[in-house]
Each structure stands twice: as structure tokens, then as C-alpha cells.
Amino acid sequence: MYAMLKNLIKSLNYKSLSAQEVYNKLKEKNIQYIDDSFWTWAGIAELVGNQGAEALRIALTDGGMGWAVHQLGGKGINLSKDDVQNALYYLHGIGVPGMSLLALAVKRNISILDKHQISTSIEEIESVLLDLKLEDLINQKIDQARDRFNNYLININSWNGDVNTEPQL
Secondary structure (H helix, E strand, O other): OHHHHHHHHHOOOHHHOOHHHHHHHHHOOOEEEEOOOEEOHHHHHHHHHHHHHHHHHHHHHHOOOHHHHHHHHOOOEEOOOHHHHHHHHHHHHOOOOOHHHHHHHHEEEEOHHHHOOOOOOHHHHHHHHHHHHHHHHHHHHHHHHHHHHHHHHHHHHOOOOOHHHOOOO
């Protein structure tokens, strides 16, 4: 998980951010999560309990949506569709228990940490930032050494053999 967290931090403009700012960016819920699978009564009852599922069945039947009751008992329904989401929030508004939980189970904003199922702390982010700072310093030193060596190769290839003008590495 440390390597994954490190890669997520690298994907940010982390060099100009504090550990707290990195943490806040990673926790920001700006990625839309959508579960577009077909839900049946079994999944609904598992999430909202028997009371919630039964209250939904009654609300659907009373609302003239018997077809939905049957569909939930068969192939299921994609609960992430906008019209279904609106119906779930309406049902929540009229007191059907668990409907906002059901709506959010299939469509909500999540953070990049949620997406990758990573849990972290400010202390761990500080540690990663120190590692990244060291990596950056090492890469900078390698680049400087590479430049110095390349310049040496250019100079040695054009050197005339005079010991007084011999290029130094």
C-alpha cells in the first residue's frame, strides 16, 4: 500500500504542498463512483435490512410500481440511473427507511484514497514526502553527474593530447 500511496502523491503537484494539503487533496471526494449492477431484493435487504426492504416494497406497490417489485425479484434494477436515484431520494423524503443509504451505495462521490481502498495518516504522508524529497535529491545528483560525464566525453574526444589541457572528470 505504501508504494500505491507514493504513486498517488506523485500524481499530485506535491512539491509545493504541505503534508496537510496533500492529505486534504487525497481525501477530497471528487471522483464519481457508480455501481451500475442490477440490484435485487437480496442485495437491498442486505444493505437496508428487512424492515427497509419491506417498506420499499410497500411504497412501490402503493405507488403503482408493482412492475419494479417484480423486477427486483427477478433480474434486478440498475439503481444508479438518475430517475431511480430521484425515486430513492423521494422515498427517503417520505420516510422509507434506508433509501438514502441505498442511493448512496450505488452513486456518490469518493476520494482517490477510497477508490484505491487506502487508509492513511498525516504522519504516513509526511514519511512519503520525505522519501520523495530524497528521491528528487538523488535524481538531481544523478543528472548533475550525467551532465558532468557527458561534458567530459565531449571534451576528451576533442582533446589534442597536451597534458596541460587534459579534461578533468
